[in-house]
Amino acid sequence: MPLLKAYAHQKIFLKLLMSFLFVGIFPLLLAWFAYYAISSRIILQDTGNKTFESAKFVSLHLDRMILENSNIINAIESNEAFNKIFELGDDELLDEKDITSLYNIIYILLAGKIPKAGIYVMNASGSTILSTKPVPADYDPVKFHNWGVFRKSNSERGRTIIYSHKIEKHSRINRVLSVSRAVFSQDSIVGYIIIDLYQEHFAETLTTPNNPGKLNIHIFDNNLLPIFSLTEQPKKEVLHKVTKDVHTETRSFTLFEEGQKQFLFSSYQSKKTGLYIVGVQPLDQLINVTRSLLLPFLMLGITTSVVCFFLAFFIARSFSRPLYEVIKCVKQVERGNFSVRTSVVRKDEFLILGNSVNAMIQKIQELISDIEQKERSLRVSEMKALQAQIHPHLIFNCLEMIKWNIRLNNPEEASHIVIQLAKLLRRGIDSKEEMVKVNEELALVEIYLDIQKHRFEDKLATEINVDSKTRKALIPKYIIQPIVENSIIHGLKKTTDKGIIIINGYGVGQDIFFEISDNGTGIEEQTIKKILSGDIIYDKYSSGTGMQNVMKRIKLYYGKDYGLSIESVPAGGTKIILRMKNNSEI
Numbered sequence: 001m002p003l004l005k006a007y008a009h010q011k012i013f014l015k016l017l018m019s020f021l022f023v024g025i026f027p028l029l030l031a032w033f034a035y036y037a038i039s040s041r042i043i044l045q046d047t048g049n050k051t052f053e054s055a056k057f058v059s060l061h062l063d064r065m066i067l068e069n070s071n072i073i074n075a076i077e078s079n080e081a082f083n084k085i086f087e088l089g090d091d092e093l094l095d096e097k098d099i100t101s102l103y104n105i106i107y108i109l110l111a112g113k114i115p116k117a118g119i120y121v122m123n124a125s126g127s128t129i130l131s132t133k134p135v136p137a138d139y140d141p142v143k144f145h146n147w148g149v150f151r152k153s154n155s156e157r158g159r160t161i162i163y164s165h166k167i168e169k170h171s172r173i174n175r176v177l178s179v180s181r182a183v184f185s186q187d188s189i190v191g192y193i194i195i196d197l198y199q200e201h202f203a204e205t206l207t208t209p210n211n212p213g214k215l216n217i218h219i220f221d222n223n224l225l226p227i228f229s230l231t232e233q234p235k236k237e238v239l240h241k242v243t244k245d246v247h248t249e250t251r252s253f254t255l256f257e258e259g260q261k262q263f264l265f266s267s268y269q270s271k272k273t274g275l276y277i278v279g280v281q282p283l284d285q286l287i288n289v290t291r292s293l294l295l296p297f298l299m300l301g302i303t304t305s306v307v308c309f310f311l312a313f314f315i316a317r318s319f320s321r322p323l324y325e326v327i328k329c330v331k332q333v334e335r336g337n338f339s340v341r342t343s344v345v346r347k348d349e350f351l352i353l354g355n356s357v358n359a360m361i362q363k364i365q366e367l368i369s370d371i372e373q374k375e376r377s378l379r380v381s382e383m384k385a386l387q388a389q390i391h392p393h394l395i396f397n398c399l400e401m402i403k404w405n406i407r408l409n410n411p412e413e414a415s416h417i418v419i420q421l422a423k424l425l426r427r428g429i430d431s432k433e434e435m436v437k438v439n440e441e442l443a444l445v446e447i448y449l450d451i452q453k454h455r456f457e458d459k460l461a462t463e464i465n466v467d468s469k470t471r472k473a474l475i476p477k478y479i480i481q482p483i484v485e486n487s488i489i490h491g492l493k494k495t496t497d498k499g500i501i502i503i504n505g506y507g508v509g510q511d512i513f514f515e516i517s518d519n520g521t522g523i524e525e526q527t528i529k530k531i532l533s534g535d536i537i538y539d540k541y542s543s544g545t546g547m548q549n550v551m552k553r554i555k556l557y558y559g560k561d562y563g564l565s566i567e568s569v570p571a572g573g574t575k576i577i578l579r580m581k582n583n584s585e586i
Contacts, residue, residue, distance in 0.1 A: 025305050032298070044264065044283075048253030051279040052266040055247075058217055059270045059277040062202075066273055069117060069179040069195045070160040072109045076121060076193050077183055079105060086183055086190040090125045102130055115204065118196035124189050133196070136167040141192055153182040153192060162273055164221035167196070174199060175227055202228035216281070222274035246276075255283075326357050338365040395421070397485075401455055413454050420451045438505060438512075439471040445481050449501070452488055459498050460488070466505030466514075473512050473582050476553050482546035483516045483564075483576050491520025491574055507582050511562075514578040523568040531566065554580060 076082055081102055084094060094102075102121070110116055110132070118133035126141045144150055149163045163178045176196045183191040202219060219227040246269050247253060253266040262283040269276050322344045332340040338361055344354030398421045405414035424447055442464060449462045484501060492499035497519070504515040523531075531547050547564070554563050558581050568574040 025308050028304055028308075047281055048264055048266060051264060051281050052247055052249070052252035052268065055217065055266050055268040055277040055279040058219075058279075059268050059275065062219070062275060062277070063270055063272050065197070065201070066162060066179055068113075069197070070181075072119070072195060073160055073179065073181050073193045075109055076106070076119075077181065081105060082121060085121060085123050085128050085130065086185065088123055088128055090127055092127075094128060099130065106130065106132060115198070115200045117201065118194075118198070120194040120196070121191070122194075123191045138165075138167065139194065149178050149180050149194060150182075150192065153180045154189060156182070158182065158184050162221075162275075164223070164225055164227050175225075177202075177221070177227055199228055203230070216279065218278040218280065220276040220278065222269075222276070224276065227275070322354065326353060329357060329361070333361055333364070338368070398424075398451060401451065416454060417451055420447050423447050434476065435474040436477045437471065438466060438473050438475055441475060441477065441480055442466060442471070442503075444478070445484055445503070448481050448484065456488075456492070456499065460492065460501070461498060462501045462503075464503045466503070467507075470505045470507050470512055470582075473507070475512075475580055476557055479550060479553060479578065479580075480514060480516070482550050483514075483578065486546050487516055487518040487520065487574065487576070490523070491518040495520050510582055512580055512582045514580075515575055516578075517573065517575045519573040522570040522572050523566065523574055524570060528566045528568060532564075550578070554578065557581075 081098075082105075084098060085102070088094070106119055106121070110119070116132060118131065120129060120131045120133075120135060120139055122129040122139070122141060124141055126139075126143075129135055129139070138144055138148055141150055145154075148165055149161075152161050152163050158181065160179060160181045163180060165176060165178065166173050167176050168174075176198060178194050178196050180192065180194040182189050183193060216230055218229045221227055247266050253264050256263055256265065264281040264283060265278055267276055267278045325344055326342050329340050329342045341358045341361065342354040344351055398417060402414045402417050402421075405411070405417065424444060446464070449460075453460050453462075480503070484503070487501055488499070492501075500517075500519045502515075502517045504517075506513055532551075551563050562579050562581065564579070565577045566574065567577070
């Protein structure tokens with residue numbers, strides 16, 4: 001996992017800090033989220049239960065209100081005084097005295113009820129209508145006999161019905177809930193009694209002190225048509241959805257979203273009237289309540305987290321500081337500083353670790369000193385062995401030249417070569433010094449070139465260009481002469497033209513370079529690769545040990561980054577470049 005990989009690559013201080021913070025703060029965060037979830041759930045459940053109880057209470061209150069109006073209808077129907085209306089013919093009318101008496105009965109039945117309901121008592125022909133409100137145009141029992149409230153009343157045969165519909169009131173269309181009954185005489189309908197409940201009746205019902213919380217309550221009929229809403233009218237598609245989901249005590253509420261907001265709703269359907277009562281509660285209020293409850297816990301959590309952070313920081317630093325001290329010491333040892341020691345001042349395992357590291361460094365220092373001494377002795381022995389290879393090789397070549405000069409009856413040439421060979425032996429071969437100045441090495445080379453000029457007569461020309469500063473540098477003895485010898489033997493031996501040997505020496509930074517160039521036959525690329533790889537090239541002119549001897553000695557003195565390189569073109573000459581350190585003391 002990326003998170004674990006990132007953790008694994010952190011320093012020990014950060015690992016300890018993150019671990020301590022995780023152990024200290026994670027349980028607190030977990031407790032905070034658990035508390036938030038549980039408290040939110042409890043508040044949500046409590047609000048849902050209250051909403052359901054409110055909807056149920058409003059439903060029971062509406063049932064009582066409808067029952068009271070149903071009782072008024074019963075009282076009117078059972079009162080013999082009203083039989084006069086139901087028994088009137090189409091052309092008969094009540095006198096004023098009877099009308100006044102009937103109105104008095106109606107108002108007595110409505111006594112104490114505020115607001116007043118609209119009561120309509122009429123015969124089947126609609127010729128006589130007693131009403132406490134203006135008669136709506138739809139209340140014509142002849143014209144609308146098979147429509148609306150009349151149709152439903154006719155189908156129930158003497159039972160009280162409730163019917164939701166719209167009427168025009170004060171030039172506005174309002175929804176009304178009618179409590180109605182058709183009056184029968186034998187099997188014939190003789191009249192109708194209708195009580196209309198308006199918006200103000202529902203508002204009074206929903207705003208009683210017994211309606212806790214003043215929730216947003218919506219009332220629907222059994223056809224899911226809205227009758228009344230305590231606040232603004234909800235969207236039809238939303239309320240159509242919620243009213244289909246009738247709740248019970250075991251499942252008292254449901255959540256839904258409208259736009260970007262969440263709502264809690266609870267619906268209850270009256271078993272007596274079939275009316276739906278829906279209570280809607282925005283969750284914004286619940287969230288604010290939950291946040292107010294969580295605020296003290298959150299402040300406590302922040303305070304505790306800050307304390308945990310500082311404790312974790314100081315504990316992590318306390319554990320990591322001695323470890324970093326040990327690491328710092330080990331890195332100094334890696335750079336070659338064996339004089340460094342740890343300074344851990346504690347009384348626990350870190351003190352043991354620090355003392356162990358110090359003892360280890362001391363032991364390593366002693367071992368390295370022994371190894372260096374042994375390596376130095378071994379290197380000196382190896383370099384003496386390599387240098388010893390030069391002595392017989394050079395002496396053999398000189399003796400060969402002396403022999404041929406004697407045979408050719410050139411005693412003067414042989415004598416000169418003997419004298420120059422003696423100089424070589426006195427100045428270089430018998431010296432016990434490993435390192436010589438460049439100036440001394442060039443003197444040996446000049447003696448050697450003088451011997452070779454007697455051999456090649458006028459066919460060999462030489463040129464030495466080395467600046468004065470480079471001439472003072474120290475280099476291994478007999479490091480240039482074998483290269484010069486190689487150029488003469490391999491480069492100029494087969495050429496018929498006059499041979500030219502040029503030696504250039506210069507310094508670049510901390511290094512010095514020597515370029516030995518000739519205008520000989522050159523070296524093939526494959527042969528160059530063999531020489532640089534360490535292979536000895538044998539031919540009839542030389543044993544091939546000179547170049548490899550020089551390479552090995554330079555690398556023994558200066559390391560693998562130093563040595564020689566070869567630039568050559570067949571029939572175009574050769575340049576051999578030696579790279580060594582400047583003024584090194586080995």
